[in-house]
Amino acid sequence: MLNIKDITVKFGGLKALENLSFTIQKNTIHSLIGPNGAGKTTLFNVITRIIKPNKGNILFNNESLLNLKSNEIIYKGITRTFQNLQLFNYMNVYENILSGYVHTFNKNSFNDKKLKLKAYDVILEISELLQIKNRLFSYPYQLSYGILKRVEIARAIVSKPSLILFDEPAAGLNNQETSEILSILNLLKSKGKTILLVEHDMSLVMKVSDEITVINFGKKIAEGAPNEISLNEEVINVYLGGGKNVKKNIRNK
């Protein structure tokens, strides 16, 4: 479904990504992991056309995304969440989710009354799914981090995308909230979505992923199913810094 082909991104002298290639199959949860600074968010920014790669191509259903502008990606059915929440603080939850809907179908968005009416049912459906229905008229500052994360997910899925990019959805969450994220990811997959997941919580990654790609300093170092990755010596050494305890941890999860 998504073909990342030989992507290189340079920031001055630094190669944030170097000849990175991998393929995400339809209706799978594909995780991208690696230490801080490995280039994960940079790849999201390449896919969503915020950053132009120096080299390579990104094919979505065999069509190059590099011909599109950043605001056109959503029309193809690709949305994302952000590592640092990027909700609109002056809008309530309902309006935040609405923004994910109207921008998809009409650029002049908030004045389109018909569209807003149409959005109503979808927003109720999505907020029910994410259990934030009773928060629709709260403002972001009134809500816990766990709920804000779900609002961001609601905004990302309200336009019914086929591919969703999640940038650290469990970062900063407690165990209970993290297991809710796990259920949401599985639920989305059961509804036919394809997911690219960047996440540091190895327990979550190991449980939820169909396929894992590991990068370090912008280069791919391993790829495979969770059980293969957890046994990969290079992943254990490079990504987790080695050591017996680390090995034990990653294998037990």
Ligand SMILES: Nc1ncnc2c1ncn2[C@@H]1O[C@H](COP(=O)(O)OP(=O)(O)O)[C@@H](O)[C@H]1O
């Ligand atoms: N806009 C930018 N300008 C310069 N350097 C950047 C920029 N964005 C990221 N980098 C650098 O590129 C590398 C990869 O960053 P990033 O993709 O954010 O890593 P990750 O998400 O895996 O932690 C880091 O060394 C980071 O400092």
Ligand SMILES: [Mg+2]
């Ligand atoms: Mg990042």
